[in-house]
Amino acid sequence: MSPFLAQVERDLMIAWQNRQDLGVMLIFFVIIIALFPLAIGANSAVLDPLGVPAIWIAALLAILAGFDRLFAQDVRDGWLDQVSLSRLGLGWYALAKAISHWLTAGLPLLIMTPLMAIMLNIPTIQWPPLLIALLIGSMGLTLLGVIGAALAEGSRRGGALMALLILPLAVPLLIFGTLASQSADGIISPHLMLLGAVFAVLLALAPLVAASALEIGETETGL
Amino acid sequence: MDNRNQSKKAITPANTASDDGLLIDQLSVLRGMALVISKLSFRQRAGEICCMTGPNGAGKSTLLRAIAGRLSIAEGSITCSVPLVYVGHNDGLSGAITGRENLAGWAKINRLLATESDIDTALAGFAASRFSDLPVRVLSRGQRRRLALARLALAPSDSLLLLDEPNAGLDQASNDSLDQLVRRHADGGGMVLAATHLDFAAIATPRSLHLAGITAGMTAGKSSGLTHGGIE
Numbered sequence A: 001m002s003p004f005l006a007q008v009e010r011d012l013m014i015a016w017q018n019r020q021d022l023g024v025m026l027i028f029f030v031i032i033i034a035l036f037p038l039a040i041g042a043n044s045a046v047l048d049p050l051g052v053p054a055i056w057i058a059a060l061l062a063i064l065a066g067f068d069r070l071f072a073q074d075v076r077d078g079w080l081d082q083v084s085l086s087r088l089g090l091g092w093y094a095l096a097k098a099i100s101h102w103l104t105a106g107l108p109l110l111i112m113t114p115l116m117a118i119m120l121n122i123p124t125i126q127w128p129p130l131l132i133a134l135l136i137g138s139m140g141l142t143l144l145g146v147i148g149a150a151l152a153e154g155s156r157r158g159g160a161l162m163a164l165l166i167l168p169l170a171v172p173l174l175i176f177g178t179l180a181s182q183s184a185d186g187i188i189s190p191h192l193m194l195l196g197a198v199f200a201v202l203l204a205l206a207p208l209v210a211a212s213a214l215e216i217g218e219t220e221t222g223l
Numbered sequence B: 001m002d003n004r005n006q007s008k009k010a011i012t013p014a015n016t017a018s019d020d021g022l023l024i025d026q027l028s029v030l031r032g033m034a035l036v037i038s039k040l041s042f043r044q045r046a047g048e049i050c051c052m053t054g055p056n057g058a059g060k061s062t063l064l065r066a067i068a069g070r071l072s073i074a075e076g077s078i079t080c081s082v083p084l085v086y087v088g089h090n091d092g093l094s095g096a097i098t099g100r101e102n103l104a105g106w107a108k109i110n111r112l113l114a115t116e117s118d119i120d121t122a123l124a125g126f127a128a129s130r131f132s133d134l135p136v137r138v139l140s141r142g143q144r145r146r147l148a149l150a151r152l153a154l155a156p157s158d159s160l161l162l163l164d165e166p167n168a169g170l171d172q173a174s175n176d177s178l179d180q181l182v183r184r185h186a187d188g189g190g191m192v193l194a195a196t197h198l199d200f201a202a203i204a205t206p207r208s209l210h211l212a213g214i215t216a217g218m219t220a221g222k223s224s225g226l227t228h229g230g231i232e
Helices: A003-017 A020-040 A044-065 A072-077 A079-085 A090-119 A124-154 A158-169 A171-181 A190-221 B060-067 B099-109 B116-125 B141-154 B172-187
Strands: B022-031 B034-044 B049-053 B075-080 B084-087 B160-164 B191-195 B207-210
Touching: A003 A090, A003 B099, A020 A044, A020 A090, A044 A090, A044 A124, A044 A158, A044 A171, A072 A079, A072 A124, A079 A090, A079 A190, A079 B084, A079 B099, A090 A124, A090 A190, A124 A158, A124 A171, A124 A190, A158 A171, A171 A190, B022 B060, B034 B060, B034 B075, B049 B060, B049 B172, B060 B075, B060 B160, B060 B191, B084 B141, B099 B116, B099 B141, B116 B141, B141 B172, B160 B172, B172 B191
Parallel strands: B049 B191, B049 B207, B084 B160, B160 B191
Antiparallel strands: B022 B034, B022 B075
């Protein structure tokens, strides 16, 4: 087995042992969505156009909420020291982290989404573009979160700083994602392509940025 | 992204051809604003065991982390031509999974071909088989240490073992196992560099490196502060 797959396997094993975190994250997702109708009131003329944006905002918050501990545990345990000396390399390590985090956070959200769409009365014709856009968007958000978590690792006040760094960068994903989800011209809309372009850029950059952030954070601050 | 030997910033490829082993040349390391290691030169060849001694804060852990590439170097160079295996203050074990899973994962990310029986042997070397299938978070400090040290049994035979207080929290039997393992590794052509307060491997220590520590921070302007203990 390659070092890369071994790292993914390790993270999935750890996530399975901490599986109650997944439940917390899903409940968080459902509650944010449930708050929208409660706050706006039972007026379907106002509520109907808000269904898709509500799902996107809830997904964004739920995915990014899990990120403050992404690297922290490995740094505290000393695993990052072992990774940096291994045949894996910090870039592949960051990508492995992104994949395992998406599998344990993004994918469950995606599976929950049809249920939420029923709850928000989103017409079934809108489901395919919503799910496709959310698939790409959640992977992009995960990569952004990896960058933020790696940058925050160098500083001591991780969580709050990370939210400040990452939320503005999530704006393009949110804009293209919501537009692609509500597209009237089929699943493959121009907005979806732009969303895919943002994802492609993040996929290329995130491992490199995260690797250098982890290297700098570790070497400059000492321990 | 294979960064085992070459990615450390200060490693100068020009020096690597000369000899196998570890070469430290005029090394200075800063931590924060404090100079912890100043102009240290040191050489270690295959088959040698070296014990670092010195008071707390003399820079033993700093030197090991610098060799492992986890600290940036202010000046000088570190050249190492063999794989590094580092056991530091943190054991590098995840509390959520078992000791065996931790050890197998470590072998895999290092591309070491460790079969189930290799891992069994490594665990048995530190009498860790009994608790290796429990989640690491329920284990004691010494038990975790033994799992971390079990890695050394899987290390490539030519590797340099960087051990930071390896016997902290170990019982006598594990101490003896560590002594044996270190000597076997050196006999097989590997190198060991250990920071230790105890008499670990004392029987078989051909060399020692004493870090006297730097007093410059306390007595600024006193030029003799920037000296290091020599190498015997």
